[in-house]
Amino acid sequence: MFILTRLSDLVTIQPTSFTVPTRQALEDEINTRYANKVIHKVGLAICLYDILKSSDGLIGSGTGNVNINVEFRLIVFRPFKGEVITGRIANSTPHGIHVRLDFFDEIFLPKDYLFEGSVFDHNEQVWVWRTEDGDELFFDKNEMVRFRVEEEEFTDNTPVDPALRDSLADADMKPPYKLIGSCYQSGLGVVAWW
Amino acid sequence: MKVLEPCEAMLSNYEVLAHIQEVKQKYRDQVANQGPAAAMKPGNLETVMKEIIDYLSTTAATSQTPEATMKLVEDLAKSPLQFEKIEVLMMLNHLPKNETELDVLIEELESRLSEEQIAEVLSIIQSASQPTGDCDISEG
Numbered sequence: 001m002f003i004l005t006r007l008s009d010l011v012t013i014q015p016t017s018f019t020v021p022t023r024q025a026l027e028d029e030i031n032t033r034y035a036n037k038v039i040h041k042v043g044l045a046i047c048l049y050d051i052l053k054s055s056d057g058l059i060g061s062g063t064g065n066v067n068i069n070v071e072f073r074l075i076v077f078r079p080f081k082g083e084v085i086t087g088r089i090a091n092s093t094p095h096g097i098h099v100r101l102d103f104f105d106e107i108f109l110p111k112d113y114l115f116e117g118s119v120f121d122h123n124e125q126v127w128v129w130r131t132e133d134g135d136e137l138f139f140d141k142n143e144m145v146r147f148r149v150e151e152e153e154f155t156d157n158t159p160v161d162p163a164l165r166d167s168l169a170d171a172d173m174k175p176p177y178k179l180i181g182s183c184y185q186s187g188l189g190v191v192a193w194w
Numbered sequence: 195m196k197v198l199e200p201c202e203a204m205l206s207n208y209e210v211l212a213h214i215q216e217v218k219q220k221y222r223d224q225v226a227n228q229g230p231a232a233a234m235k236p237g238n239l240e241t242v243m244k245e246i247i248d249y250l251s252t253t254a255a256t257s258q259t260p261e262a263t264m265k266l267v268e269d270l271a272k273s274p275l276q277f278e279k280i281e282v283l284m285m286l287n288h289l290p291k292n293e294t295e296l297d298v299l300i301e302e303l304e305s306r307l308s309e310e311q312i313a314e315v316l317s318i319i320q321s322a323s324q325p326t327g328d329c330d331i332s333e334g
Contacts, residue, residue: 001207001287002204002205002206002207002209002210003200003201003202003203003204003205004201004202004203004204004205005197005199005200005201005202006197006198006199006202007195007196007197007198008195008196008198009195009196024224028235028236031235031236031238031239032236032238032239035236035238035239035242036238036239036241036242037238039195039197041200042197042200046210046214046242046246047213047214047217047239047242047243049213071198073202075205075210075213078201080280082280083280083284084284084288084298084299086252086253086288101249102245102246102248102249103242103245103246103248103249144252146298148298185297185298186294186297186298187294187295187297187298188298194292194294194295
């Protein structure tokens with residue numbers, strides 16, 4: 001579920017932070033830049049893990065900022081395909097079930113990836129799995145659910161040329177990182193069932 | 195920004211939880227030593243650390259200890275069952291309690307393992323999830 005990613009970056013420390021020990025200033029700056037943000041094709045960065053190397057600080061002309069080249073590792077949320085994760089059901093629609101983890105909301109279980117015999121109950125707004133034995137099992141809201149990661153989707157949301165923006169208005173709404181999960185094997189589904 | 199190595203290592207839920215609790219402790223110490231001004235941490239960091247702790251405290255990671263975790267990994271690696279690294283990782287994160295839960299994590303469980311082997315793996319995991327001192331692992 002979590003991985004370590006090694007990055008290098010140029011970190012700028014402003015004069016207001018000069019009273020802080022350099023190491024701490026670097027850690028704060030890196031966390032400000034990366035914590036809780038999606039890095040394209042890498043995953044959701046959680047926080048700094050450790051600093052591996054840093055260069056001497058150089059003051060650029062014109063500003064009093066110190067620039068330091070740093071090599072460091074981040075903890076990143078990036079489940080592999082086929083990994084089994086537990087989460088909570090956020091809501092259900094006729095298209096499928098939205099699942100969230102406390103720190104990550106963009107998980108979707110499409111209806112085609114649910115158990116065979118699952119139907120959507122429009123009155124209750126929940127998915128119901130009718131088993132072969134005739135039992136009815138409910139995917140209730142806020143229930144803990146276990147699912148398998150099937151696909152991941154990264155969307156590059158870097159700003160586009162304003163002249164082109166109108167035609168891309170819909171695409172802008174896409175989350176930068178999204179997971180598609182499945183729930184059709186015994187053992188998956190609501191945790192309390194098994 | 196340059197990505198040097200997208201996936202250098204995989205971390206178990208327990209390791210992530212331990213790291214974040216360590217960072218939190220370090221910040222608390224800073225406040226004690228340097229006064230409340232040192233507590234000004236980036237907001238996005240505070241948010242994600244709280245959410246990660248909230249999430250991981252609903253998983254098996256809260257009850258794990260470094261010793262029990264190491265022992266479980268060694269026991270599973272020692273067994274002649276040839277688990278993949280990611281399978282060991284998932285077993286560590288989920289601590290499956292019965293055969294159905296194990297079946298989800300291990301591909302083609304029934305053709306790879308006999309019933310006795312499945313029971314053995316489950317008992318290894320069971321003994322690791324209850325770190326109450328010395329407990330016997332029944333072989334076979």
